Amino acid sequence: MKPNHPPLQQISNCFITPENLPPQSKQPFYLGPSDLTVLSVHYNQKGLLFHKPPQAFNNGDHFMVSLLHRLKTSLSTTLFHFYPLSGRLATTTNGVYVDCVNSPGAKFIHVVLDITVSDILSPLHVPSLVQSFFDLNKAVNYDGHTMPLLSIQVTELLDGVFIACSFNHCIGDGTSFWNFFNMWSEIFQAPVSDGRGIISISRPPILERWFPDGYGPTINLPFTDPDQFISRFEAPELRKRIFHFSAESVADLKAKANVECDTKQISSFQSLSALVWRAITRARCIPQDQSTSFSVSANYRGRLKPALPDDYLGNMITSVKADAKAGELVERGLGWGAWKLHESVMNKTNEKIRESLEEWIQCPHTYQLSSASNPYNVKMGSSPRFNMYETEFGMGKAVGVRSGYGNTFDGKVISYPGYEGGGSVDLEICLLPQNMANLESDMEFMNAISPPRHLDC
Incomplete structure (x- = not known):
């Protein structure tokens, strides 16, 4: 079957x-317990969509030539600070680490696609071409032994530019991902002629490795062959849709959940998550006595004692999981689930x-996406607290954030944070087609969403 959109035309690629x-880049950058657990999951893929500025239409190809040059040179400078992203994974009897010496670097690709920004933002469901x-x-992250740990693809549209980042999850979680993206943007905008050289940044990554007391810097995995801990999960056909919740809508959900539980302790995000958990459970038509769960990846840097700074480069996330019977979750109200x-x-x-970390070290295993793909579970990723829309590359504020496969x-x-900020939230929900249709008919859920304001401009 032929695609129903123009083909991408690759213009160039380089490292x-x-x-x-x-000097420290010549030493192994060892992976910690939470880094090793994600060897079998996919790369973290997020990207920003920008409108081309007016000058892009007045100077022929000059705008894109200049933009690409500045992106490459500023990326080179950013990789000085985030040097593990220029390496490759290596495994020895001492464990898994990043080798920054024997590596061609991060990949950079420029492609062209004859569609518009509206072709991405206007459809009800996220187009598969994204x-x-x-x-x-x-x-999967284990492929970082032979593939780049970081790959940037710049897709030039007729009236826009999409900057996509595929970031090996073993190197960092969402906090690390967006710190890298933000610092790249900061260096891009630095007042220098070509972006090269060593430029100080406001939030340099902390590269010193952290391990639980008494362990590290090496952790041996008890496997003799990758097939013992690496699997290749492929998702079925899904519908993906962005649902926007204004700050007012989120505040109303929080107020309702707290009133129902006679408390003030339930947060905005917990209230919104409960709404989603209940609605997806209904959309799936789950039997009342079936157990369901909702899990979210939570940053634990600040929960440790002593705490780690948010700029620590690595995976410092833990799964927060709640369980309930489907019937009880649906019948007992928003506050009960929250x-x-x-x-x-x-x-x-x-x-x-x-x-939990010590238990893992005593019996290492890798997280498998097949276990997450459960018809009774909901999994929340990323965070509306991440600084996404202040990441600029000379084209003004992004008009959208999207994820890859x-x-x-x-x-x-x-x-994601909502475009207008102020506590607004965008949720990209992935469901089987029939379940998505059911969700879009769920009155409690649909009454809570708001029109995305930036599309009205």
Whole structure:
């Protein structure tokens, strides 16, 4: 079957390396427990959509030539600070680490596609062609032994530019991903002639490795062959749609959940998550006595004692999970579900996190996407707290954030800040086609959403 959109035309690709490397880059950058657990999942894929500025239409090809040059040179400088992203994974008897010496660098691709920004933002469901904006689709993090740990694809549209980042999840979680993207933008905008050289940044990554007390810097995996811990998950046909929740709508959900539970402790995000959990459970027509769960990846840097700064480069995430019978979740109201989520969050203490990490070290395993793809589970990823819309590359504020193929499955929800900020939230929900149709007919859920304001401009 032929695609119903124009083909992408690749114009160029190359590898980007730092012009300078710090001395410590010659040493192995070892992966910690939470880094190793994601060897079998996909790369983290997020991208930003921009309108071309007016000058792009007045100077022929000059705008794109200049933009690409500045993106490459500023990326080279950024990789000085984030040098593990220019390496490759390596495995020895001492464990898995990043080798920054024997590597061609990060990949940079320029492609052209004859569609408009509106072709991406206007359809009700996220067009499948968005997946083609990302390199390394379906690659798992273990593939970083032979593939780039970072690949940037710049897709030039008729009236816009999409900058997509495929980021090996073993190197960092969403907090690390967006710190890299933000610092790249900061260097791009720095007042220098070509973006090269060593430029100080406001939030340099902390590269010193952290391990639980008494462990590290090496952790041996008890496997003799990758087939023992690496699997290749492929999602079925899914519908993906962005649902926008204004700050007012989120505040109303929070107020309702707290009133129902006679408390003030339930957060905005817990209230919104409960709405989603209940609505997807109804949309799936799950039997009342069937157990369901809602899980969210939570940053535990600040939960450790002593705490780690948010600029620590790595995976410092833990799964916060709540369980309930489908019938009870649906019948007992928004507040009941939100309180279940609140209790799960409060249970993730320093002691619980350290205990979980030690258990993993004693019996290592890797997270498998097939286990997440469960018809009774909902999984929330990313965060509306990440600084996405202030990431600019000389084209003004992005008009949209989108994800690639990586780590999507039935019941996956990806959260973004809303375009207008102020506590608004966008949720990219991935469901089987019939389940999506059912969700779009769910009155409680649809009454809570708001029109995205930037599309009205």
